Amino acid sequence: xxxxxxxxxxxxxxxxxxxxxxxxxxxxxxxxxxxxxxxxxxxxxxxxxxxxxxxxxxxxxxxxxxxxxxxxxxxxxxxxxxxxxxxxxxxxxxxxxxxxxxxxxxxxxxxxxxxxxxxxxxxxxxxxxxxxxxxxxxxxxxxxxxxxxxxxxxxxxxxxxxxxxxxxxxxxxxxxxxxxxxxxxxxxxxxxxxxxxxxxxxxxxxxxxxxxxxxxxxxxxxxxxxxxxxxxxxxxxxxxxxxxxxxxxxxxxxxxxxxxxxxxxxxxxxxxxxxxxxxxxxxxxxxxxxxxxxxxxxxxxxxxxxxxxxxx
Amino acid sequence: xxxxxxxxxxxxxxxxxxxxxxxxxxxxxxxxxxxxxxxxxxxxxxxxxxxxxxxxxxxxxxxxxxxxxxxxxxxxxxxxxxxxxxxxxxxxxxxxxxxxxxxxxxxxxxxxxxxxxxxxxxxxxxxxxxxxxxxxxxxxxxxxxxxxxxxxxxxxxxxxxxxxxxxxxxxxxxxxxxxxxxxxxxxxxxxxxxxxxxxxxxxxxxxxxxxxxxxxxxxxxxxxxxxxxxxxxxxxxxxxxxxxxxxxxxxxxxxxxxxxxxxxxxxxxxxxxxxxxxxxxxxxxxxxxxxxxxxxxxxx
Numbered sequence: 269x270x271x272x273x274x275x276x277x278x279x280x281x282x283x284x285x286x287x288x289x290x291x292x293x294x295x296x297x298x299x300x301x302x303x304x305x306x307x308x309x310x311x312x313x314x315x316x317x318x319x320x321x322x323x324x325x326x327x328x329x330x331x332x333x334x335x336x337x338x339x340x341x342x343x344x345x346x347x348x349x350x351x352x353x354x355x356x357x358x359x360x361x362x363x364x365x366x367x368x369x370x371x372x373x374x375x376x377x378x379x380x381x382x383x384x385x386x387x388x389x390x391x392x393x394x395x396x397x398x399x400x401x402x403x404x405x406x407x408x409x410x411x412x413x414x415x416x417x418x419x420x421x422x423x424x425x426x427x428x429x430x431x432x433x434x435x436x437x438x439x440x441x442x443x444x445x446x447x448x449x450x451x452x453x454x455x456x457x458x459x460x461x462x463x464x465x466x467x468x469x470x471x472x473x474x475x476x477x478x479x480x481x482x483x484x485x486x487x488x489x490x491x492x493x494x495x496x497x498x499x500x501x502x503x504x505x506x507x508x509x510x511x512x513x514x515x516x517x518x519x520x521x522x523x524x525x526x527x528x529x530x531x532x533x534x535x536x537x538x539x540x541x542x543x544x545x546x547x548x549x550x551x552x553x554x555x556x557x558x559x560x561x562x563x564x565x566x567x568x569x570x571x572x573x574x575x576x577x578x579x580x
Numbered sequence: 581x582x583x584x585x586x587x588x589x590x591x592x593x594x595x596x597x598x599x600x601x602x603x604x605x606x607x608x609x610x611x612x613x614x615x616x617x618x619x620x621x622x623x624x625x626x627x628x629x630x631x632x633x634x635x636x637x638x639x640x641x642x643x644x645x646x647x648x649x650x651x652x653x654x655x656x657x658x659x660x661x662x663x664x665x666x667x668x669x670x671x672x673x674x675x676x677x678x679x680x681x682x683x684x685x686x687x688x689x690x691x692x693x694x695x696x697x698x699x700x701x702x703x704x705x706x707x708x709x710x711x712x713x714x715x716x717x718x719x720x721x722x723x724x725x726x727x728x729x730x731x732x733x734x735x736x737x738x739x740x741x742x743x744x745x746x747x748x749x750x751x752x753x754x755x756x757x758x759x760x761x762x763x764x765x766x767x768x769x770x771x772x773x774x775x776x777x778x779x780x781x782x783x784x785x786x787x788x789x790x791x792x793x794x795x796x797x798x799x800x801x802x803x804x805x806x807x808x809x810x811x812x813x814x815x816x817x818x819x820x821x822x823x824x825x826x827x828x829x830x831x832x833x834x835x836x837x838x839x840x841x842x843x844x845x846x847x848x849x850x851x852x853x854x855x856x857x858x859x860x861x862x863x864x865x866x867x868x869x870x871x872x873x874x875x876x877x878x879x880x
Contacts, residue, residue, distance in 0.1 A: 329781045358783030371774035375584065375796040381775075384792070385782050417584060433778065 270343065271441055271473050272305040272328070272361075277337035279323050279497075297323045298334070299497035302566075305441065310467065310474040312488030312505070314481060314520070320497040321477045322366075325445045328475065329363045341441075359389055362434035366446040368426035372418040378404075378429050379414040385436035403432040406469075408462060424455035431462065435470070443475045448483060460487055481520060485509055493517050496547045499566070503573040513575045515552045546578070554579055591875040598871020601864035608861060612685050615678035622679045622831060626670035631847050633658045634665040634673075639846065667836075667850045668843060676831055677854060683832040684861075687748055688814040694752025695813075696806050699759025704794050706760070707767030708786070718764070721757050729754040737825050744827040747820065751813055759805050766801045767794055800876035807869035811862035818858060833858050 279298040282291030298320040305311045313321050326332040328339055330346065339346045341357060349357060365371040372381055382403055386396045404411060407428040418426055427447060434442055444463065448456040464487065466472060478484050484491055484505075491508045493501040493516065501514040512518050542549055546564055549555040558578050566576045592598055616622075633639050635658040642653040658665060664673040706717040733750050740746055770776065771794070779789050818834025820826050826835050833854040840850030 326777075331777055331780060355783060358781065361781075363778065363781045365774040365778065367774055371778055373775045373793055373797070376792075384779070384784075388782050388784050388788070415583070417587075419587075430778070433782070437782065 269307045270304055271307050271309075271341070272475070273340040273343070274301060274303050274324070274328070275338045275340070277301045277324065277327060277339065278335045279320070279327060279332065280335045296497050298327070300337070301494075301497070301499055303492050303499065303502065305473050305475060307440070308467075308471055308473055309490065310476055310488045312484040312491040313475065313477045313494060314479065314484045314491060315494035316479060319494045321479075321494060322445055325363065325443045325475065325477055328443055329361060330357075359437040360440045361443065362437065362439040362441075363443045363445065364427075364430050364434050364447045367450050368423050368430060369418065369450075371430050372426055374418050377415050377417055378409070378421065381429055382432045382436055385433050389437050399436070403436055406435065406466065407432045422455075423451050424458060427451060427455075427459055428462070431459075431466070435466065438470075439472070441473045441475065443477075445477045446479070447476075449478065449480065456483070463487065493520065498547060498576065500548065500577070501573075501575045502566070503569075503575075507570075507573045511573070513569060513573070513580045514548075514577050515554060515579075516548055519551075588875050592871050595867075595871040595874060597867040598875075601867035601871070604860065604864040605868060608681060608864075609685060611678055612681040616675075616682060619675040619678050620672050622671060622675035624671060626666075628670065629662065629666055630668055630670040632656055632662050632666045632670075633847075634849050634853070635660065635663050637665075637849070664853055665847075665849045667839065668847060673836075673850065673853060676836055677833070677857060680831050680833045680836055680854065681857070683744070683830045684814050684817065684834070684858075687744065687751075687817045687832065688810040691748045691751040691755065691813045691817075692806050692810045694749065695755040695809065696759055696802055697756075698752070699756035699805075700763050700795075700798070700802050702756070702760040703763025704767045704790060704798060706764045707771050708790055708794060710771075714764075717760075721760050724754065725757045727754060733820065733825065742825065742827045744830050747817060747827065751816060755809070755813070759802075759809070762805055763798055763801060766798045770794055770797045800872075804869055804873040804876065807865055807872055811865040814858065815862060 277298055278296070278300055280294040280296050283293045283295055284291050301320075301324060303311060313324065315321055323332060327334045328346075333347075341361065344353065346357060372378075376384070379400055382400050383396055386399055391399065400414070401411065404414065409425060409428050409432070413421065413425060421429070430447075447463070448459050451459060460483065463474065463476075467474065474487070476484065476487055488505045490502070490504050492499045493508075493514065495516045501508065501512070501517045503511075508517065509521070512521050545558075545560045545562055546552070546555065549559045552559065556578065562578075564576045564578045566574050567580070568574050569580060592602075631639070631641060633656065638655050638657040640653050641656050642651050644650075645652045662672050662674065664677065666672055667676070702717050702721065706714045729750070732754065733747070736746060736750055776789060776793055779793055784792075814833075817826065817832055818837060821832055821834030822838045822841075824838070826832060826838075828835075836854040837851050837858070840847065840852075840854070844851055
């Protein structure tokens with residue numbers, strides 16, 4: 269069953285040089301993105317920093333408004349919700365953030381943070397107490413940590429509390445925006461396993477955002493590779509890792525970044541900007557005349573694999 | 581004591597000057613509250629005991645002896661009955677300074693309270709709502725900043741008379757602009773933190789976000805600003821009293837200082853004693869404010 273459906277999503281930020289000047293152009297953070305998430309599925313979004321991953325996440329949880337395009341949750345447009353539907357959406361779709369330190373209020377104890385989610389959704393005091401205990405238990409935190417403040421907790425513990433807060437309202441879909449990239453490698457594995465456990469126990473779906481391919485491979489059922497605000501390849505995890513088609517995916521997959529392509533410090537933005545055709549043409553080493561003139565469409569290679577490249 | 585308070589106390593404790601300042605302020609507040617019950621009436625005039633110097637000092641005083649019909653000179657020593665001396669009307673300076681402490685602290689704390697309250701509300705709303713609200717509030721703050729506060733005070737005092745509550749109100753109503761800006765900038769950085777976004781995603785309303793997430797996180801800045809602006813207000817009132825715009829019915833430190841300045845060459849202690857107290861109090865508040873700022877700063 270289809271849980272979330274994103275259709276032709278775009279988010280353009282105007283580039284202004286002064287307060288009263290007209291925008292000189294638009295930064296296309298998200299530029300025509302389509303994907304869907306089925307119930308119980310994990311979709312991985314992967315791409316380098318600044319490619320629009322987080323913007324997509326923020327549009328889905330309504331922290332940002334899209335310039336155009338639509339997001340459907342259970343086949344209803346999230347921007348035309350009634351009050352009741354909005355309230356329900358806030359319960360069913362939750363987000364886990366990247367920075368465990370910044371995602372907890374430093375003036376609230378771990379318990380208060382988790383309990384607040386229940387208060388907002390009108391759970392009674394007695395029920396809250398048992399529920400908070402359950403939640404601490406389910407994310408693998410001892411009760412002795414309940415009264416700690418964020419500065420008294422480790423990064424992994426903080427991220428577990430963030431997860432407990434998101435789980436408090438019994439969500440169906442969790443948007444995880446780089447939830448492990450700020451953690452130590454050993455802690456990363458623990459958190460990933462926790463997320464996988466919770467998924468099967470609570471029948472959750474995830475939109476999992478990361479820039480780290482091994483992490484994506486470990487957790488995702490399907491993967492969307494994003495380059496400059498567009499999905500360039502979209503396939504099941506197995507298919508993508510065994511048969512990557514887009515040159516950008518190939519670069520991501522090869523351990524060594526291609527010459528001058530991913531070393532951000534060394535490429536100027538102007539070199540990356542394209543007038544027409546494929547966004548990737550200046551980096552791609554198989555770019556043809558067609559790539560320079562016409563933007564490629566998403567084409568199906570088979571029913572589990574889509575790619576946006578003229579060479580396939 | 582709450583564990584969070586304990587944590588900040590343990591950080592504040594490391595700064596000795598701040599602790600010294602805090603102890604001084606606590607003692608001063610206790611004296612201001614309880615002192616007037618133990619010291620003699622500060623308004624009791626007694627010309628027989630005028631111009632007595634503080635303990636350990638003595639001055640020559642000449643007066644007209646009506647019996648002999650000529651001026652005689654006597655040496656007046658400081659005595660225990662008036663440990664800090666008396667003024668030219670024979671009023672006990674210790675009593676005057678103790679009740680003056682009450683007045684000066686009353687003005688400092690109340691006027692700061694008014695200013696901080698207005699500044700915090702404007703600053704937090706400006707940062708939280710952003711956009712047009714932010715623009716309107718900040719331009720209003722700019723206008724208030726350039727407003728000639730002193731001129732207003734002179735006008736109001738001229739029209740309504742020199743009342744202490746009026747002075748507090750005016751200092752409070754015009755002194756919030758700096759607070760508003762500082763609180764706004766702090767709140768802006770809090771606004772972008774992920775826990776605010778998490779609260780929005782959970783469906784928290786503006787009221788909850790402001791009261792539970794924004795205010796508790798800017799409160800440390802507010803405490804620091806308050807501590808650092810109390811001495812400013814005390815000094816502002818002293819300055820007003822000094823130029824004769826204070827409330828003539830209450831003896832603040834500034835007014836005692838003003839009264840003593842004419843006779844600085846003879847009865848110097850009348851001006852010097854409130855001056856020293858003002859100096860120490862301002863210093864103590866500044867030390868405490870600095871210490872609090874460091875204690876609340878997560879990067880220190």
